[in-house]
Amino acid sequence: MIMCGIAGVIQSSSRMKTQIKESVLSAMADKLLHRGPDASGVYCKAGVGLAHRRLSIIDLSNGQQPMHSPTGDISLVFNGEIFNYIELREALINKGHQFLTQSDTEVIIHMYQEYGLDFVQQLNGQFAIGLWDDNNRRFVLVRDRVGICPLYYTLENDCLIFASEIKALKPALKNRLEINREALDQIFTFWAPVSPQTFFKNIFEVSPGQLIVLENNKIEKYQYWDWQFSNRDFWTISEDQQAQALHELLVEATRIRLRADVPVGAYLSGGLDSSVLVAMIHHYTNVPLRTFSLNFSDDSFDEKKYQSLLIDHLQTKHSRLKVATEDIARNFKQSLYHTESPILRTAPVPMGLLSALVHNSQYKVVLTGEGADEVLGGYDIFKEAKVRHFWSVNPDSNLRPLLLKKLYPYLNLPDKGQAAYLKTFFGEALDEPDKICFSHLPRWTTTAKAKQFYSADLNDELSGKSLDVMLNSLPKQLKNMHRFNRAQYIESKSLMAGYLLSSQGDRMLSMNSVEGRFPFLDHNVIEYANRIPPKYKMKGLNEKNILKKSMARYLTEEIIYRHKQPYRAPDMTAMTGDCLSEELRDYLSPDELDKQGLFDSKKVGFLIKKADTGRSLSVSESQALIGILSTQVVIEQFIN
Amino acid sequence: MNEVAVNTETLLRNYILENYLFTDDQSKLNNTDSFLDSGILDSMGILELIYFMDEELSIKVLPDEMIPSNLDSINNLLAFIERKNS
Numbered sequence: 093m094i095m096c097g098i099a100g101v102i103q104s105s106s107r108m109k110t111q112i113k114e115s116v117l118s119a120m121a122d123k124l125l126h127r128g129p130d131a132s133g134v135y136c137k138a139g140v141g142l143a144h145r146r147l148s149i150i151d152l153s154n155g156q157q158p159m160h161s162p163t164g165d166i167s168l169v170f171n172g173e174i175f176n177y178i179e180l181r182e183a184l185i186n187k188g189h190q191f192l193t194q195s196d197t198e199v200i201i202h203m204y205q206e207y208g209l210d211f212v213q214q215l216n217g218q219f220a221i222g223l224w225d226d227n228n229r230r231f232v233l234v235r236d237r238v239g240i241c242p243l244y245y246t247l248e249n250d251c252l253i254f255a256s257e258i259k260a261l262k263p264a265l266k267n268r269l270e271i272n273r274e275a276l277d278q279i280f281t282f283w284a285p286v287s288p289q290t291f292f293k294n295i296f297e298v299s300p301g302q303l304i305v306l307e308n309n310k311i312e313k314y315q316y317w318d319w320q321f322s323n324r325d326f327w328t329i330s331e332d333q334q335a336q337a338l339h340e341l342l343v344e345a346t347r348i349r350l351r352a353d354v355p356v357g358a359y360l361s362g363g364l365d366s367s368v369l370v371a372m373i374h375h376y377t378n379v380p381l382r383t384f385s386l387n388f389s390d391d392s393f394d395e396k397k398y399q400s401l402l403i404d405h406l407q408t409k410h411s412r413l414k415v416a417t418e419d420i421a422r423n424f425k426q427s428l429y430h431t432e433s434p435i436l437r438t439a440p441v442p443m444g445l446l447s448a449l450v451h452n453s454q455y456k457v458v459l460t461g462e463g464a465d466e467v468l469g470g471y472d473i474f475k476e477a478k479v480r481h482f483w484s485v486n487p488d489s490n491l492r493p494l495l496l497k498k499l500y501p502y503l504n505l506p507d508k509g510q511a512a513y514l515k516t517f518f519g520e521a522l523d524e525p526d527k528i529c530f531s532h533l534p535r536w537t538t539t540a541k542a543k544q545f546y547s548a549d550l551n552d553e554l555s556g557k558s559l560d561v562m563l564n565s566l567p568k569q570l571k572n573m574h575r576f577n578r579a580q581y582i583e584s585k586s587l588m589a590g591y592l593l594s595s596q597g598d599r600m601l602s603m604n605s606v607e608g609r610f611p612f613l614d615h616n617v618i619e620y621a622n623r624i625p626p627k628y629k630m631k632g633l634n635e636k637n638i639l640k641k642s643m644a645r646y647l648t649e650e651i652i653y654r655h656k657q658p659y660r661a662p663d664m665t666a667m668t669g670d671c672l673s674e675e676l677r678d679y680l681s682p683d684e685l686d687k688q689g690l691f692d693s694k695k696v697g698f699l700i701k702k703a704d705t706g707r708s709l710s711v712s713e714s715q716a717l718i719g720i721l722s723t724q725v726v727i728e729q730f731i732n
Numbered sequence: 733m734n735e736v737a738v739n740t741e742t743l744l745r746n747y748i749l750e751n752y753l754f755t756d757d758q759s760k761l762n763n764t765d766s767f768l769d770s771g772i773l774d775s776m777g778i779l780e781l782i783y784f785m786d787e788e789l790s791i792k793v794l795p796d797e798m799i800p801s802n803l804d805s806i807n808n809l810l811a812f813i814e815r816k817n818s
Contacts, residue, residue, distance in 0.1 A: 538774075541771065544753075544754065545754070694754075694755070695754040695755060696754075698750050698751070698754040698755065698756075699754055701750070702750070702751050702754075707751065707780060708776055708780060709776075710774045710776040710777055711774070711776070712774070
């Protein structure tokens with residue numbers, strides 16, 4: 093079982109089967125060294141080339157890849173974990189399959205032999221798989237349901253070229269990478285490109301829950317899984333029963349994620365989700381607790397108080413990493429080499445520093461609480477949408493929008509006239525509360541303000557249709573869903589898959605050869621949670637009510653009922669004044685900006701001047717500054 | 733308009749132009765443009781503006797005065813400042 097990097101080249105034309113060069117495959121694998129430092133392997137034959145970098149976690153001696161079936165007709169490269177491989181293996185043995193290793197990689201081969209393309213339906217895990225079926229001359233690329241493990245591909249000169257990271261595609265490409273300007277505009281709206289787009293032209297991701305088949309010179313794409321919501325049959329089951337069922341599923345999801353031949357640790361932010369995870373490990377397993385947390389020198393971002401409560405309560409062996417504001421700019425470029433995409437917030441950078449702490453502590457695997465907010469309704473954006481919907485019933489009310497002040501006490505708005513101000517900030521689409529993306533419009537509008545820094549050329553070139561692209565990517569049945577579920581769907585498919593699990597997730601873990609595991613994103617948990625009525629997920633404005641109910645017995649009240657603090661890192665202070673080095677400032681110089689031609693150097697100059705005078709930047713200005721700088725850096729790292 | 737008022741107007745206009753519209757092009761801001769409706773200022777921007785008026789013009793905005801009719805455009809600001817100074 094391995095967290096690792098995969099890559100390969102498959103010729104799509106059946107006529108011209110030439111030998112894929114081993115040197116190209118090795119060069120691709122070398123670009124993924126950080127993902128798998130323990131071993132590497134390459135397999136090539138006419139028309140097929142597979143490459144692999146391995147980080148050993150389970151069956152340390154027998155998981156070499158590419159792996160082949162005994163008859164050699166199936167060849168596989170695989171990144172990730174199949175957590176239910178033990179159960180699947182037993183079932184396959186009962187059907188007469190024989191195994192040579194204890195690894196989950198071998199289980200995938202047998203699953204494919206037994207079930208064909210349906211094999212993926214039974215896998216519980218996080219994975220990116222490339223599978224060559226020589227008998228059928230068929231190549232399969234498949235990615236896990238929610239987008240934990242990355243997988244990219246491109247088509248060039250009759251070849252399908254794929255890899256865990258875009259940088260590993262480069263050795264096989266004849267053409268140089270180019271910017272996908274429409275994707276840049278999507279990042280400057282939704283924080284991430286709309287799947288399957290990436291920041292690079294003609295480079296696509298295999299979408300979460302997607303299976304791609306190359307056969308008979310044709311590519312077919314199948315969505316084998318998606319987030320589906322149905323609350324009807326749950327109205328008759330009591331809230332307590334649902335909380336208990338959720339509890340049992342979470343315990344099981346956590347238990348199978350502790351399967352490894354190396355020690356497993358956990359991230360502990362001090363928030364509810366990671367506290368729940370750590371409490372479950374404590375109560376239901378014999379795994380010694382080893383936890384890791386981030387702390388900030390800037391107290392306003394720090395959660396040490398709550399982390400300490402839990403550490404004392406559960407007696408974990410704990411390591412802290414204190415991140416100074418200046419550390420963020422110092423590590424910004426290195427982080428971007430791994431995100432392979434512009435970012436609008438600095439939050440990924442400290443996550444990369446935290447995984448270095450895990451690595452240096454001789455740990456390769458951590459459990460982490462991502463996904464709980466999407467699956468169980470924890471984000472402020474869900475509350476905000478609820479209040480805005482309540483407000484939309486009476487848009488002229490001066491009282492209804494005041495509930496927003498409860499959500500955002502730091503807004504510090506004046507006592508009089510505040511309804512007018514609140515309407516400006518949150519009143520987006522109040523007259524159209526049934527709009528599909530009603531919940532997300534305020535965020536997208538705020539983010540899109542960064543576009544005022546686009547150059548005239550970029551503005552001319554863009555279609556201005558990012559919102560349409562997003563809307564077209566959403567399934568038609570979304571409009572029949574409960575509006576709370578609708579918001580959950582959009583959040584899970586856009587920000588979570590495109591940014592949180594990628595730029596802030598896998599990329600920041602794998603850069604230090606660490607694997608993250610996400611019990612809240614177990615598909616059994618998701619499928620059950622998607623049937624829980626929204627009123628139990630968010631009771632009034634009490635977020636993740638059902639999770640709190642199901643876990644209250646294991647945690648102190650102080651943790652269960654603490655005010656939710658989303659993970660944030662210093663943005664503006666980290667990227668202005670003395671923190672912003674000359675090296676980074678050079679990327680924002682008029683010469684460099686004009687050379688790329690994406691941003692208006694004069695406007696950006698005023699933005700830097702404003703930041704340097706010590707004036708606070710608004711959220712959208714800060715996002716613009718980080719977005720512009722990161723765009724310039726990524727271009728230099730991958731294109732110039 | 734007297735000289736002080738002209739200076740105040742220039743000061744306010746340049747502050748808004750440079751810090752929120754990121755330009756020195758005077759044609760980008762009309763004195764009647766609503767800061768809220770046109771999205772020029774957000775919540776932070778309003779607080780910054782109040783701070784700027786205190787620092788640069790010695791105008792203290794009281795909580796009761798933090799309403800759009802006082803703060804929502806250059807003209808509203810100028811009228812508000814004139815009332816405060818009279």
